[in-house]
Amino acid sequence: MGYKEVYASWKSDPEAFWLEAAEAIDWNRKPTRALNDGNAPLYEWLDDGLVNTCWNAVDRHVEAGRGDQDAIIHDSPVTGTKSRITYAELRDRIARLAGALAAKGVSKGDRVVIYMPMIPEALVAMLACARLGAIHSVVFGGFAANELAVRIDDAAPKAVIAGSCGIEPGRVVEYKPLLDSAIDIARHKPEFCVIFQREQARAAMIDDRDLDWDEVQDGVTPAGCVPVEGNHPAYILYTSGTTGAPKGVVRPTGGHLVALNWTMKNIYDADPGDVFWAASDVGWVVGHSYICYAPLIHGNTTIVFEGKPVGTPDAGTFWRVIQEHGVKVLFTAPTAFRAIKREDPNGDLIRDYDLSGLKILFLAGERADPDTIEWARKHLGVPVIDHWWQTETGYSIAANPMGIEPLPVKNGSPSVAMPGYDVQILDEGGHTVKPGELGAIAIKLPLPPGTLATLWNAEERFRKSYLEQFPGYYETGDAGFVDEDGYLYIMARTDDVINVAGHRLSTGGMEEVLAAHPDVAECAVIGVTDQLKGQLPLGFLCTNSGTSRPDEDIVNECVKLVRNRIGPVAAFRLAVVVDRLPKTRSGKILRGVMVKMADGEDFKMPATIDDPDILDEIREALATLGYPNDP
Numbered sequence: 001m002g003y004k005e006v007y008a009s010w011k012s013d014p015e016a017f018w019l020e021a022a023e024a025i026d027w028n029r030k031p032t033r034a035l036n037d038g039n040a041p042l043y044e045w046l047d048d049g050l051v052n053t054c055w056n057a058v059d060r061h062v063e064a065g066r067g068d069q070d071a072i073i074h075d076s077p078v079t080g081t082k083s084r085i086t087y088a089e090l091r092d093r094i095a096r097l098a099g100a101l102a103a104k105g106v107s108k109g110d111r112v113v114i115y116m117p118m119i120p121e122a123l124v125a126m127l128a129c130a131r132l133g134a135i136h137s138v139v140f141g142g143f144a145a146n147e148l149a150v151r152i153d154d155a156a157p158k159a160v161i162a163g164s165c166g167i168e169p170g171r172v173v174e175y176k177p178l179l180d181s182a183i184d185i186a187r188h189k190p191e192f193c194v195i196f197q198r199e200q201a202r203a204a205m206i207d208d209r210d211l212d213w214d215e216v217q218d219g220v221t222p223a224g225c226v227p228v229e230g231n232h233p234a235y236i237l238y239t240s241g242t243t244g245a246p247k248g249v250v251r252p253t254g255g256h257l258v259a260l261n262w263t264m265k266n267i268y269d270a271d272p273g274d275v276f277w278a279a280s281d282v283g284w285v286v287g288h289s290y291i292c293y294a295p296l297i298h299g300n301t302t303i304v305f306e307g308k309p310v311g312t313p314d315a316g317t318f319w320r321v322i323q324e325h326g327v328k329v330l331f332t333a334p335t336a337f338r339a340i341k342r343e344d345p346n347g348d349l350i351r352d353y354d355l356s357g358l359k360i361l362f363l364a365g366e367r368a369d370p371d372t373i374e375w376a377r378k379h380l381g382v383p384v385i386d387h388w389w390q391t392e393t394g395y396s397i398a399a400n401p402m403g404i405e406p407l408p409v410k411n412g413s414p415s416v417a418m419p420g421y422d423v424q425i426l427d428e429g430g431h432t433v434k435p436g437e438l439g440a441i442a443i444k445l446p447l448p449p450g451t452l453a454t455l456w457n458a459e460e461r462f463r464k465s466y467l468e469q470f471p472g473y474y475e476t477g478d479a480g481f482v483d484e485d486g487y488l489y490i491m492a493r494t495d496d497v498i499n500v501a502g503h504r505l506s507t508g509g510m511e512e513v514l515a516a517h518p519d520v521a522e523c524a525v526i527g528v529t530d531q532l533k534g535q536l537p538l539g540f541l542c543t544n545s546g547t548s549r550p551d552e553d554i555v556n557e558c559v560k561l562v563r564n565r566i567g568p569v570a571a572f573r574l575a576v577v578v579d580r581l582p583k584t585r586s587g588k589i590l591r592g593v594m595v596k597m598a599d600g601e602d603f604k605m606p607a608t609i610d611d612p613d614i615l616d617e618i619r620e621a622l623a624t625l626g627y628p629n630d631p
């Protein structure tokens, strides 16, 4: 069957489609139905089945004879080390850690926060939680203590599992002091922490709370897999929304297993045994789905890469990894390729390696610009496939289904809707617009299995953020259009979320931090176009009247404040003091106009602007920062 037939077969009977896909998963008790719509517009899939994620990702492959196959290859140019873990060894490691957690009282439904760098132990920790039915919440290492504290307070974990440090080019990031400080800030106190000591920075332990990773596993009884209901949360992953409070996306277990497994062949064209590499971080959804879960569920070998596309040690690192480990499918963010292209514009380093094993490159996380796609295609000689998804969905909404039927690639488009997704472009009144017309991108409910069930502790916010604007639809927060052939084009966010180097960040969250500076009366943060990272945050600060301190000091303090409160990953370095912000007569800050000015784009003077003269001041302020850039 080709794409059109597969999509049509899903559309004609979604429940049969997913029940059939569910056959590829080992159930302790098979689900009797696919969809539970008893609580619409909140839906549950495969909810009356019983299943265990770790069994499906690890144990069953050992039983089926894959015990000696590599499950994980750790390649770490920042530490100069490489290692391999077979499926059999992975099962034993997970069972031991799960046994240790169980002995300390962790059981089904308990939350466990994981704060770890790109080491195999991060996956072992995630899967040990899955083994017990505990709900993990992985926090990205580039977030500051305060962000970790916010997540600890929301998830209320029984335990935290952390690495002692992460390694960024040129510096060791000590995680443990950040964790200690986060626990100090948080109102909720975890009962205990398990610390994986790395030799680059061994952590000081706190008596009666911190346990050593190795010691806690000494002599424990390995834990078995605990079956959970299909709708049991597998994990919570926090992502940026409009405000500083992150949204805790809840991933249901059964749908997660079924849908991710389905994508591995149908979208990525990976067969069990193939080496699959998602060059991302376990702290992001790409890392959850395609470094940890999907490749393992499908019996692939996954690469855990601890390094950067450039500088570790050079722009040839990706090609070395592909050659050395026989990578068949690579998945990364366009920004990684922009970084490589900048260092090695002619692709000279690519020719130093044998990349004949590489079959496809997938890009996601941000808009893939046609220049980058063309460069990659020309130098790698493989199809370059853009696909579009979100933390909320956990896998792609639109893609080119390479394992079903490679469709013609149209640069600038992540191709077509995948089975499970009825994507519509809506106008403000919720009516479907014509092909070629821009609108809000919405998905007809129900979303497919494996997508978010709700937001942790925040069902009302879930309804408000996603379901209320267009009744009967899930609102993606993206705007775009569809062409005559059904190809989607993702053009912009409709909210204040920006995308910096493939990382999703909230400008509202940054504004909350800046507003807390004692000299800042008012502020606005916008996302400006950046050649490397896609977007960068830029802050406008209005200081309190009577402040006599130099603007430069205030700007520097604000930059530090965002780094300390949100983290280095926010990449907040651009800020400028202005007298006033442009607003509508009703007081709404005209962020969109400022973005256009910074990007050097034409814009229409809003009829509702309160005082157009302010724009001259904004233009001058932007010029001091070098904006607009030359295109």
Ligand code: COA
Pocket (backbone or CB within 6 Å): 117, 140, 141, 142, 143, 166, 168, 169, 173, 279, 280, 281, 284, 286, 308, 309, 310, 332, 333, 335, 336, 339, 364, 365, 500, 501, 502, 503, 532, 533, 567, 568, 569, 570, 571
């Ligand atoms: N722990 C601690 N700090 C981290 C971190 C982590 N896990 N990850 C990033 N940081 C820090 C970086 O050291 C950097 O700090 P600095 O301001 O002191 O230099 C800052 O956060 C920004 O990091 P990053 O966004 O990685 O930018 P960079 O300039 O170091 O590298 C790229 C630029 C393009 C090479 C890099 O962003 C990249 O590889 N991106 C790939 C994107 C990706 O994987 N996205 C995931 C979605 S698919």
Ligand code: AMP
Pocket (backbone or CB within 6 Å): 239, 285, 363, 364, 365, 366, 367, 368, 386, 387, 388, 389, 390, 391, 392, 414, 476, 477, 478, 490, 492, 493, 499, 502, 503, 504
């Ligand atoms: P995240 O939740 O971090 O995965 O970010 C999701 C957001 O990133 C989406 O809502 C889009 O705004 C953007 N995004 C992800 N993939 C793509 C893509 N292929 N093209 C354009 N934007 C994308």
